[in-house]
Amino acid sequence: MYKPVPVAIGLRYLRAKRRNGFISFISLASILGIALGVTALITTLAVMSGFQKEIRDRMLGMAAHATVSGYGEPLQDWRHAVQVSLKDARVAGVAPYIEKEALISGANNQPAMVRGVLPAEEAKVSVLADKMVQGKLSELTPGSFNIVLGRELALWLGVRVGDDVIVTLAEFRSTPVGGVQTMKRFRVSGIFEAGYNEFDKGLAVVNLEDLQRVLRMGQGVTGVRLRMHDMDLAFDVARDLALALKGPYRVSDWTQDNANLFRALKMEKTVMAILLSLLVAMGAFNLVSSQVMLVTDKQADIAILRTLGLTPGKVMQVFMVQGSLIGLIGTVSGVVGGILLTLNLDAILHGIELLLHVKLLPEDVYYITGLPTDLQASDVVTIACVALGMAFLATLYPAWRAARTAPAEALRYE
Structure with a gap:
């Protein structure tokens, strides 16, 4: 009523x-x-x-939230970059890396991205060690020239753990007979499965020091990879780090790298x-x-x-x-x-x-x-x-x- x-x-x-x-x-x-x-x-x-x-x-489990890399040249003082990054409370982990395109040859040939990492530091920015289905990431010791392949990449190459592969990098070195492509034999020590085709078919991982020797980079690296407590702050943190380092650096985050x-x-x-x-x-x-x-x-x-x-x-x-x-x-x-x-x-x-x-x-x-x-x-x-x-x-x-x-x-x- x-x-x-x-x-x-x-x-x-x-x-x-x-x-x-x-x-x-x-x-x-x-x-x-x-x-x-x-x-x-x-x-x-x-x-x-x-x-x-x-x-x-799955993608961010293997990829960094953000990267700070040298602009047109290797990042030499990467240890200083790591120290500056860790002072930021928003950063959960930092690790150096080298990344180069290469042609990997086994029983078959397959192009892939070769990434050089420090196994002890990689766990701070990715879950690669947890995705190993054969072998261990810790077997990528300096001087061993071991390589870890994605599961699909290993199938396409027709190789298994213990086999050798030839890595041909898109880098030339001068010799008395002219320019020669950089090539190196690596032994397959492990296979990982990330559950994401881009990594399972297109990524190979080696020790960072081994790749530095092959590329003759000295102590230089491509850059540092960052993992944040809050992934939405990735670009802001990486930009602040680049400004703190006071040099020409390229900053990218996971939204830019996978924008499409x-x-x-x-x-x-x-x-x-x-x-x-x-x-x-x-x-x-x-x-x-x-x-x-x-x-x-x-x-x-x-x-x-x-x-x-x-x-x-x-x-x-x-x-x-x-x-x-x-x-x-x-x-x-x-x-x-x-x-x-x-x-x-x-x-x-x-x-x-x-x-x-x-x-x-x-x-x-x-x-x-x-x-x-x-x-x-x-x-x-x-x-x-x-x-x-x-x-x-x-x-x-x-x-x-x-x-x-x-x-x-x-x-x-x-």
């Missing part, structure tokens, strides 16, 4: 049994349409966010969200139909309310309240369903695989053992707001038609 009149009448229309059962069916279809659209949208975006997070974590990948993933997620929003829009269109039919069915009621003094604006509010409640029920149902489906999606997928005796996500193709999901509160709130907005807009036209009802015309044949 304390509710505003439009709200009270709108709630009564929502609860009341209608003479026309088809209108009730259309209203139910509107609720289900909105709920299914919201559920599908929440689940799909959670899965896409999960894959994006999985890719980012993350831009593509973001675009894919946005396009998918737009496409799946059409499911919610279909539920909103059904809501328009049900509201128009309800207005037609309630012509006599509207006329009586008008003669009792209810203004056109109040009449419009009645049907806006009733339609918005339908949208609210559908949205809440969809949000609850989407969250529950996302949280149990891995178990559902496993059940389908057992039932149909198929492998929907083969490990040798996707490098994962389950379906990754990342349910983000911001995505859920945005989807709920969009669905409620569509439902509200869907009520405007039928409510406007109801407000324009002429009492005399509506009651003429009653």
Whole structure:
């Protein structure tokens, strides 16, 4: 009794049994349409966010958050750079590196990036030591000229642990007979599997001192790699370090080095969200139909309310309240369903695989053992707001038609 009149009448229309059962069916279809659209949208975006997070974590497990390298020449005083970096509380670890493109030859030839590291320091900036499936990273001792290959790279080269490979670097050295490409024989001492194709197929790791000797770089390195406590601060920390070193340095972070990948993933997620929003829009269109039919069915009621003094604006509010409640029920149902489906999606997928005796996500193709999901509160709130907005807009036209009802015309044949 304390509710505003439009709200009270709108709630009564929502609860009341209608003479026309088809209108009730259309209203139910509107609720289900909105709920299914919201559920599908929440689940799909959670899965896409999960894959994006999985890719980012696997990539950053092997790659540094940021790098500071010499501009056009090796970084000679890299120990000073390490000391300056560690004074910054935002830095979790620092390690020097050398990185060169090379052609690696075994039974077959394959281009790859050769990275020189200090095994004892590498654990501070990457998880390479934890990704070893054969051998140990610590076997990359100075002077051993051992090499660690990615699993896919080893398969392409046709080599195993204990075999020799020839590394041909894109560097020339002067000899009495002219320029000769730099070549060196390395022994395969280990194989790693990062679960990310760019590293598994395109990365080989050697001891930093061995690569310095092959390239005749002295004590110089390509640069230093940084790992942060907060990866989002990577560029700011690397820039501050370059300024503190007071020299011409090149600064890059993980977002710059992989800009195209993350831009593509973001675009894919946005396009998918737009496409799946059409499911919610279909539920909103059904809501328009049900509201128009309800207005037609309630012509006599509207006329009586008008003669009792209810203004056109109040009449419009009645049907806006009733339609918005339908949208609210559908949205809440969809949000609850989407969250529950996302949280149990891995178990559902496993059940389908057992039932149909198929492998929907083969490990040798996707490098994962389950379906990754990342349910983000911001995505859920945005989807709920969009669905409620569509439902509200869907009520405007039928409510406007109801407000324009002429009492005399509506009651003429009653």
